[in-house]
Amino acid sequence: MSRNIKRFLEAIHQYQSISKAATALYVTQPYISQIIHKYEKQYGVPLLNRGKNKTDLTGAGLKLLHYLQSCAQREQQFAQEMASIAHYHTGTIKFGTNQPLGRYLLPDIFPDFHKAYPNIAVQLLELPTQRAAYLLNSNELDIFYGMQTNLNEIQFLPLKSNHYYWIIAKESDQHTRYKTEAIKSLTNFELLNNTPLINVTTHSKFQQNIDQFLLMNGLHSKVVATVPDIDIATNMVGHHIASTFTTYQAIQQNHLLLDPAVTIYQLPKTQLTLQAGISTRIKPTPPIQKLIALITQAIESKND
Known part of the structure; x- marks a missing residue:
């Protein structure tokens, strides 16, 4: 209570x-x-x-x-002191990510983390950036990988910036007229105008950036569906439905890079940039430092 x-x-x-x-x-x-x-x-x-x-x-x-x-701060400090006494042999780390980054990232980093700290459990939470900032600030989340929060109390370590991608299903007019076998740079933004589009929920910072980009360029979207995260949206386009904005990782995970039924456009970073990084509130403990190192290594080794 x-x-x-x-x-x-x-x-x-x-x-x-x-x-x-x-x-x-x-x-x-x-x-x-x-x-x-x-x-x-x-x-x-x-x-x-x-x-x-x-x-x-x-x-x-x-x-x-x-x-x-x-009281919450004293409880957190006490928990850290007890963990220090136990040499971090036990406990739980609450690890937050934007959807759907966690399901892609955790399998890559968990084996090495588990080897280093076999008795520390990792609890994964996929949540919006705003919610993550609140949980970090209230000591209910230990580390967050995703888009930058806006609270001064939270430390943010930016990792490399990535492109946004626009993918189009075969049945759309744009795909028929501009089909390409490779990823193509999107220079004619008019292609986006009134195109059937699958959005993610509006509380997503990923979607907020897209909405701002469309507004700044005077473009109008024809939203045909709104889904919880980009993984679902990307998968739907892979089933020949409309178009969506997504990431290279989501395209790769859904096996669309070589799919002839999907056209993939890369947006210029000068127009729309996906800047993600690691957020923490408190001085990182050794297990958190290990997670930061593993996340950084995993992200830097990926394409895009």
């Missing part, structure tokens, strides 16, 4: 809104209100200033939030 109220107070303080906090935390607004009401009843003081245009914490609410954050 204390973890929930901490999360809720932090989100309300950040977004100045219960509804926006509920959206960011993937819970319902009534649930947040119910938990906060219980604590208001317990302490006998209001925790929120509920205004017409915004909701923020009262002085009591801020005091409770600072207390809970202090």
